[in-house]
Amino acid sequence: MTSLTPPRAGTIRPGGRTARVRAEVLRATRELLTQQGASAMRMELIAERSGVHRSTLYRRWKRPAGIIADLADDIAGTIAVPDTGDLGQDLRQLAGRxxxxxxxxxxxxxxxxxxxxxxxVQQHLEDFWRDRRADVGLVLQHHGIDADPALVTRLLASPLHYRSLIERHPVDDETITAAVESTILAVLRTPRTSHR
Incomplete structure (x- = not known):
């Protein structure tokens, strides 16, 4: 069945000039957002940084939040769920991503x-974590483990985000190893309960 719902503004990804315009706008938006925060999310600043005319931004994305949502969607992307045959390696790959x-x-x-x-924008972030919980759920299923994917995702992701967002240091291999090992210990010891 063909969906009658039109795609969200700015998310169509054909090649050629349209793709280049989108790439430049998302690059400029990312730079402004990380360097100056929400105060820089104005169409005139994005247009200036990207070199794309402001009328094009309004036509394709309507408002700054539309560009931010597109950026969030672009960052999330899609990933293949690892299936190495080893739980630790699968979780390590997810943590590495x-x-x-x-x-x-x-x-x-x-x-x-x-x-x-x-x-x-917040819905895109929620969708990202919904997909990551689904990835973890598939990994657990591959290994016949009856554990709550939401809890396992929380255990795996929390050390990485604490290292990056709170301590503001790069996520190193030691942090990834600790996250994976502590998650495995918890998965093997914790009975199935709902933590959503």
Whole structure:
């Protein structure tokens, strides 16, 4: 069945000039957001930084929050669920992908997105974590483990985000190893309960 719902503004991804315009706008928006925060989220500043005319921004994204939502969607992307046959390796791969998103200006970007007061943007962040819980659920299923994916995701992701967002340091291998090992211990010892 074909959906009759039109795609959200700014999310169509054809090649050529349209793709280049979108890439430049998202790059400029990311830079402004991480460097100056929400106060920089004005169409005229995004237009100036990206080199894209303000009328194009309004036509495709309607408002700054539309560009931010598109950026959040672009960051989330899609990933293949690991299935190495080893629980520790699968969790390490998931943790490594989360850590990669926090590299460079990733931590500053996450802080800015979390503080952006718009329902559309927050929905994209909620969708991101819903998908990560689903990834964890598939990994647990692969290994025949009856544990709550929400709890396991929380255990795995929390040390990485604490390191990046609170301590403001790069997520190193030691942090990833500790997150994976503590998660495995908790998974093997904790009976199935709902933590959503």
């Amino acid at each position: 989360l850590a990669h998103q926090l590299d460079g200006d990733g931590g500053a970007l996450v802080r800015a997105l979390l503080g952006w007061p718009d329902q559309e």
